[in-house]
Amino acid sequence: MDKTLNFQFRKLTFIKTDSEELNQLENTTLMRAVFNEYKQVFPLKKALSKTQYGFTASAQESGNCRLLRITDIKEDGINWATVPFCDCDEIEKYRLDEKDILIARTGGTTGKTTLIQNIEENSVFASYLIRLSVADNYNPEYIYLFLNSYLFWNQILELKNGTAQPNVNAVKMTTILFPSCPKEIQDEIVEYKKNKVITNSILKQAESDFQNINLVHQNLKLILSENDKQTNIVSRLKQAILQEAIAGQLTTEWRTENPMQKGNPDTDAAALLAKIKAEKQRLITDGKLKKEKPLAEIAIDEIPFSIPDNWIWCRLGEICLKIHYGFNASAKLNTTGVRLLRITDIQNNKVDWKSVPSCDYCEADLGRYLLNNNDIVIARTGGTIGKTFLVENISEKSLFASYLIRAIPSTVISAYFLKSFMECPLYWKQLYDAAWGSGQPNVNATSLTNLYIPLPPLAEQKEIVEKVDRLMNIIDRLEQQIKHRKQLAENLMQTVLREAFE
Template sequence: MMELLQQHFDTAFAAPDGIKKLRELILTLAMQGKLVAQDPNDPPASELLKQIEAEKQRLHASPSSPRRRGSSQSKPLPPIRPEEMPYELPQGWEWVRINEICHDWGQKIPNAKFTYIDVGAIDNKLGTISPSTQILDATDAPSRARKIVKQGTVIYSTVRPYLLNIAILENEYDPEPIASTAFAVLHPFASVSARFIYHYLRSPIFIRYVENTQKGVAYPAINDGDFFNGLFPLSPLPEQHRIVAKIDQLMAKCNELEALRKAREEKRRTVHAAAIKQLLDTTSSFPQACPRADGEQESSSSKESDLRSPSTREQTYRGDGVSAHGWNFIQQHFDELYTVKENVAELRKTILQLAVMGCLVPQDPNDPPVSELLKQIEAEKQRLHASSSPRRRGSSGLKDLDSRFRGNDGIKTKSLPPIKPEEVPYELPKGWEWVSLEDVSEKIHYGYTASADHSNQKVRLLRITDIQDNKVDWETVPGCNARKEEVAQYLLADNDILIARTGGTVGKSFLVKGINVDAVFASYLIRVVPSIHMDVRYIKYFAEGPLYWRQLYAACSGTGQPNVNGTSLSQLLLALPPLPEQHRIVAKIDQLMALCDRLEQQIDAATGKQTELLNAVMAAV
C-alpha cells in the first residue's frame, strides 16, 4: 500500500488540489489501519481499554482529581451500534467513543496571573500554539477563560470546526494555562498517543462526523456532548506510534512538495513579470519599437498561434532589438509561462497597456490626425449645447446640457487646463494626442438617488451590485418610485459607460449594450457618455487597463472606503489615436482576449484532467 501511495506523489503534485487530497488520503489510510503493517505481537486495544479503566479509577479516587467535581465527560456512554461504525477495523483495533480515551482537568475561574489560550492562538496548519500567548491578571480574565489544560492536552475548537483549530500543548506554561470554553479538552490516558488523537481529529473520517452533527450555518458549532460521543479507532499503542511516525514522514514530504510547487509557480510568475516589464519599459522608452505601416497589411484573420509565432513578434516589435528580446523570450517559453491563470491575467493587462501605447497595431499615415477628430468632437458638443433636447435620449426636461456633473452633489466644473508635458505618462506615436476623459465625452455625471422598489418595474434602478462580470440581468434589476419624465436625464442608453465611484468596486466599469427597458443608474455610479465620434469600446478597454487603474487609484480618497469623484474621473488622461486606428486596436484586443479566454479554458481542462486522474488514483488506493 505504501509503495502504491508513494508512486502517486507526482500525480498529486500535478493536480491543483492534489497535495491537499494526498494529505486527506494519508490520514484516511492511517485511521483505517492501512498505512503501516500490523504486528501480531502488539497488545490488542482490548488490553489498552483495561489499562485506561484502571487509570480512570485511580484518577477518580484521587482527592485532587477534577473527576470528583463532576466532569462533563463522566456521564455513562451509550453502547456503539453496528450502524455507527464507518468501516471495519483491523484485528486488534476497537471502536470506542472519544470520551473513553481521554479526560479533562475541569474548570476554574482564574484567581491569579494565568496564560490565556484562545482560538486565535492556534496555528491550524502546524497544530501548535502561538508562543505569544497572552498573560493576564485574574481581574482581566475574559468570561470564556475557564478550562484547565496541561502539557500533553489536545484542544479542539468546537466553534467553526471547519477551521481545524486543533493543537497539542507541547510545553509547560508559567503561569498556568487556562483555555477558552470554545475548546473541547482531551487529555489522553497513558495508553493513547496525543498525536494519534490529533491526527484523527483532522482526518476526513472525523470531519464528516462533525459536519453531520454540528448546528448552525453561518457560525456552525458542535457541542461537547456530541463531540465526545464521536467514535475513535483505537489501535494498539505501539502501532499508534508507528502510524504517527509514518504520518509525520509523509506530511513532511507533502510540505516539501508544496514548497517546491510554490517556488516553481513563483519563479514562473517572476520570469513572466520580468519579461513583461522589459517589454513595456523598452517600448515606452523607444517608441520606434512600436509597429508602423510599411507596406505590410495585418491579416484580419487570427489564429491561436498569433502570440507564439516569430512573424507576429517581428511585426509587432520591428525596429528595436531590446523590445524584441522581451517578446522573443515570451514566445519561446509560451507553453511553460501560460499554464497558470495568474500569468494569463498579466497577459491581458499587457495587451491593454500595449494598446494605449500604440504598440498593438500598425499606425497608418493615411488616417486623419487626432486634431481633426477633436474638432469634430468639440463641434458636436457645441451642437448639443445649442439643442433643446439631448441626442439619443429622446426625452424632454433635461436642462443645462453644459453641466457635466449632476446628481446629489450638484457638481459643475470649469474647463480643464491644457495638459502639461510633465503630466504625460509616456511618449505617444505620431498622430496621437493625450486628452482627458472629459475631452472625448459628451457628458459625465452622477446617478439618481432613489430607493429600490421591486413592486414597481416601470423605471428600473441599476445599482453597483446588479453588475456582475460585465453583465446585467435586467429581469432582476429592481424598479424605483420615479416618473419617467422626472428622471429623463438619468435614463440609460446603449454605449453609456458606468463607473463605480465608491467601495470595493470603485473604478469598475460597465458598457451598456442592448438595453430594452427604461432604466436609470444609482447615485453611487458615474455615467460617461462618449462622443459619437469615438469608438466606445476603445474607452471601455482603456477603463480596464493598467494606465486607467494607476490614475484612478491615485485619484481615490479615503482608505477604508475608497471614493473617486466626478471631477477626478473627468481629468484622467487618455491616449487618443485616430478613429480608424481605434477600430483596429479594438479588433486586435478582441482577437487577443479571445486567445486569453482559450488559454484559460485549456488551463481549466488540463487541471480538470489532472484532478480526475488523481481521484482515480485515490479510489484505486
C-alpha cells in the same frame, strides 16, 4: 472494510498549503493502517475524560489571564504573545493544560483543532471552543492525529450538514468514530510522526501507502503549478495587447493605408476632439448639459509614452459628456419595475438584468440616473475598485447605485474603445495612484475626469476595437483551454486520492 468509516479524500477550503494537505493525507493513511490491523472502532467519548465549553468574556488589553480564541489558532500554532487578556473569576475551571485539545464549534472553521503545547502563563479558552480532555489510557497526540485526518473530517462535515449555521456541540463530538489500538502502539505512531522511525508493521504499511500518495500529489501539483504559470502569461498577454492598442502599435499598417487628412475626424484626432467640444457646447446651449470648469492641460512630464502623429493626448472628462455618481437608494427584493444596478450585479462583464433588484424613485431620478446603451459604469470603492461595465443591449429600465460612477462618452467616439482603455495598464496605474492617496481606497468623479488618455481618430478607434476583439477572442479560447486542463488535473487528483483510500 466497515462502511461506517470513510477515509476518502475531500477538498477542504480552509487548507491553504500543500504541506497541510499532505499532513492530513499522512494522518489518514495512519488511521487506516490502524483500522486494518485492529478492526476496533469506538466513539470518541471512549478516549475522553471530559468535554467542556469555554469561558464567555470579551478580549482585553490586560487582565488576570490570557483568553485564547478561534482567531488566535493559526496553521503554524499559537503565538501566545499576541493572545489577548480577560478577567476570569473561575481560572481553575477554564485554565488550559498541556495536551488539552481545543476544537472550534462554530463558523467557517468548525471542527478545526489545536493541541495545547508550551503554554507559559495562565490562559483560559473562549466560548466558541470546546476542550477535549483525553483519558489516561490514550495518547492526546494520537487523538490529535485522528482529528487532523480525512476520517475525522468526513464525519464532522456530515454532522455540520443540515444546519444553517455550521456548528457542532460536545455531544455530537463524542459520537464521532475513531480507530483504536493499544496505548503502546499509539505512542509509536506519535513518535513516527516526529522522527519517522518504523517500529511495527502498521507504520511500515502506512509509510508505503503515503509514499505512493505523495508521489501522485507532487506530480499533479507540478501540473497545476505549470497551469498557473500559463494563466499568468495569458493575463500579461492581455495587458500587453491593450497597451499596444492604446499606443497605436496595433494599427501601424492601417495608418499607412489611411493617411491623415487634416480636419477629418476619421483620421485626425485633433479634429475629432474639436467635434466633441462642439457637441458639448451645443448641449450646454440647449440646457441639457451643465458647463464645467476647464480641465488642466496635460503637462509634458505626465505623458508616459509617444503616440502616432495623428493622435492627441486629452483628459477623460474632455471626451465624456458627463462623469457623475449614482443614485443613493436601497435595493428592493422584487425584480419588477425600474431596476437599481449595483457593483455586485456585474459579473464577468455581464449583467443579468432580470435579476437586478428594483428601487423607489421619482421622475427626476429617471432623468438624472437612467442608464442608456454605451454608458460606462465604474466601481468607485471596495475590492472591485476601478472595474468597469459597458452598458449595451439593456433590456430593463435601470438606475445605477451610488457606489458606481457613470461616464457618458461623447456620441462621436467609440464607447468600445473607451472600455478597452479602461482595462489597460495606463488606466489602472492612474486609478490606483488616485485611489490609494487616502486611507480607504476609493476613486472619485474628479480623479476619473482628470485621467489622461491617448485619443485616436474615430475610424482608427473602430479598427483598434476590431483588432483587440479578434485577439482577445483567441486569448479567451486559450484561457478556457487552460482552465479546462486545470479542472481536469484537479479532478484527477481528487479521484486518485479518493481511490487510494477505498
